[in-house]
């Protein structure tokens with residue numbers, strides 16, 4: 335790959351950053367690491383470049399993009415007004431894996447926000463992302479650098495798999511430390527609503543601003559995880575292997591797991607096990623990489639043990655539920671559709 339360039343994750347080389355910034359200024363696309371996942375970046379105020387993001391990802395135009403900023407000076411003019419709690423949250427969690435949805439200023443093209451009156455803003459802490467934003471001096475729109483519907487990329491190799499020559503440059507800084515995407519928090523509602531659980535846990539937000547709600551889509555899926563039945567959720571973050579969820583009390587889960595393993599062996603199917611071994615941080619960090627690993631091993635089925643719905647576990651559960659294409663956890667009784 336001649337558009338893949340290595341970059342030091344702690345101390346990004348100035349000449350590589352300048353090369354990337356030049357491409358962005360010219361309306362090009364640069365895939366770069368953030369602390370959560372790799373992003374597919376373009377200048378947020380450049381309409382042609384924004385259009386290229388949607389084409390490269392095969393992303394539907396109704397799905398709005400996150401706009402990344404370097405500091406509050408860059409963020410402020412993008413917002414119509416400062417909602418309550420914004421400054422408190424930004425001072426506590428920025429830079430970091432928290433995205434804040436606020437009323438947008440008119441200068442942001444409607445294409446960026448899928449013609450919503452709001453914009454999602456995020457200040458990443460990853461040194462490469464921060465350096466790139468400093469070099470361009472302009473906001474960068476960046477969705478995760480995967481093809482739409484595929485697991486988000488936590489390594490440059492994943493970006494190559496999905497987007498290869500659809501992007502002008504890929505900055506390879508190794509695996510991303512958080513591994514799941516940012517928490518998306520809607521500040522236009524009161525109390526604020528988590529639209530997507532992610533790198534900053536709900537509990538941490540509540541320590542700072544009090545009550546935070548979960549969007550009903552998130553809540554319903556998490557609540558229904560223990561029930562069998564046909565799912566309705568959009569299949570997303572999906573590996574090619576079928577994802578079966580195992581949820582509930584640990585002793586029962588182990589019994590179910592053992593039975594499923596025996597059944598799959600009898601059917602001559604191969605499987606891949608996903609579990610947290612008591613560490614939600616590590617589960618989040620390795621989740622998407624393991625989904626892709628299961629695919630590269632041609633596993634028929636991924637057996638995923640759901641972590642408890644707290645801390646980073648909430649984000650992991652959300653991604654697993656979406657990957658399974660069904661909010662229903664398998665108890666082994668499900669048919670083989």
Ligand code: TXA
Nearest residue numbers: 368370372373398399400435452453454477478515516
């Ligand atoms: O960690 C992350 O957030 C990564 C890195 C690259 O920053 N980005 C990311 O972007 O995950 P993307 O596009 O894959 O996911 C953005 C999510 C989508 O679910 C989108 O619907 C939501 O944020 N979103 C963006 N703008 C929004 C808005 N104005 N209102 C509500 N939701 C919004």
Ligand code: MG
Nearest residue numbers: 477478479486
């Ligand atoms: Mg994404």
